[in-house]
Amino acid sequence: MDLKAQINLEKLPQHIAVIMDGNGRWAKQHGKIRIFGHRNGVKAVRETTEAAAELGVKYLTLYAFSTENWARPASEVNALMTLLVGTIRKELKTLMDNNIRLKAIGDISKLPSKCFKELNEAIEITKNNQRMTLVLALNYSARWEILEAAKTLAAKAKDGEVDPEKIDVDVFESALSTKDYPDPELLIRTSGETRISNFLLWQIAYAELYFTPLLWPDFRKEHLYKAIIDFQNRERRFGKTSEQLT
Ligand code: FPP
Secondary structure, three states, X not given: OOOHHHOXXXXXXXXXXXXXXXXXXXXXXXXXXXXXXXXXXXXXXXXXXXXXXXXXXXXXXXXXXXXXHHHOOHHHHHHHHHHXXXXXXXXXHHHHHOOEEEEEEOOHHHOOHHHHHHHHHHHHHOOOOOOEEEEEEEEEOHHHHHHHHHHXXXXXXXXXXXXXXXXXXXXXXXXXXXXXXXXXXXXXXXXXXXXXXXXXXXXXXXXXXXXXXXXXXXXXXXXXXXXXXXXXXXXXXXXXXXXXXX
16 A cells, blocks of 8 residues: 555544755765755655645644754855745745645744745735645744743733733743744754754644654655654543553
């Protein structure tokens, strides 16, 4: 039986998050410079987005550029930003044709102005699309996000808008950049690294983690299917015992 047919569509993760890793190593394996790996990573982005939407996944979040990535050589950062602008522009029609809404999390105001503008335009144009939401994490880090939420709530408490005693999980989540999305149930990381790297630390409290040695540019639809099948074979207990679930 083919992999797609093995997926139980009734038990799909609503939200999948992906740490796209291994572009640099993929380029090295092919004897090319790092940006060649990023360029080939775009194909994997397209395949993953298409496969997720076709299945009926509602949210897909991709870690495209972390706060820490600014520390890379300027030539790589510039090339990545150019690639982002170009990809958003090129894929806008596909997003519209497939009824996919584009969103972003992270401090996007610090992106180069061309990138910020292109991204905001695509977000505006796709805002009414309903089949799936594609969230790009750009200039994002979870610690930054949690600190921002803490600052927002502290300011509100100072102004008397929030009672500090009443800050619970729901109130805290309402200050996160992901407030409009459910928590990811499945987190995929490629390239064999088994780290979270400052990604959605709050939101993945109960996510199933899936690590694959594949390098991101090699990631295709069938690899997403495999990850979902693996997810569907796990017992998610949320702190309860196995017996309590049955
Ligand atoms: C990690 O590989 C990848 C990135 C930091 C960037 C991801 C960007 C893309 C796939 C391109 C465009 C994306 C979108 C959403 C349009 P790495 O460079 O850390 O690889 P390495 O660990 O092998 O060096």
